[in-house]
Amino acid sequence: KFNFSSNFPAHMEAQFISSFLIYNNFVTAQEEENLMMEFEKHFKRHLYEKDHWDNAIAKFRETEKKFFNKVNTPVIEKIRKIAFPESGEHSQVLPYTHVLDLAEEGYIKPHVDSVRFCGDRVAVLSLLSDSVARFRLEENREIYVDAVVPRFSLYVMKGTSRYDFAHEILKNEESYFDGEHIHKKRRISVIRRNEP
16 A cells, blocks of 8 residues: 655556565564564664664664574575575575664664665565655655555565665654554564675
């Protein structure tokens, strides 16, 4: 479900929709709990940071993991199978999975993932909270589309949504969709990328 700004070019709507894929209920509540048990061992030792090195995130903690425990490895592998091709130039997934812990008052500012560090697609598993993602056209950031990103969902950005739009997670005071306030609580993102 998308909410396009009134100035969004009609010819780009289908292009955007086909490049931004959402898989609802990608994980169960039990799988989320299992992942959180593994993540909390790391995050409980760290405070939330105010600003990210590239100025893209506010109020966050993060880590990178190469290996997961036996219970969680199948979930991480399932992300790879759904989001990335089995073979070919885009099939090489980066060995480290990025885990981002966004505080309730935290948010992600508009940005395009650097092509130096990431290939043609980004897969994001959302845990603990619903949120609203906004995609702003890089050529004109007044043109945008909003999407609700549900808890337990996986979304995949590729093509147009990956390269032509800056994406952000809205702060709570701006987190509305179709006039309804979507309250973002603490949110964990499990992010897999392929090689540049």
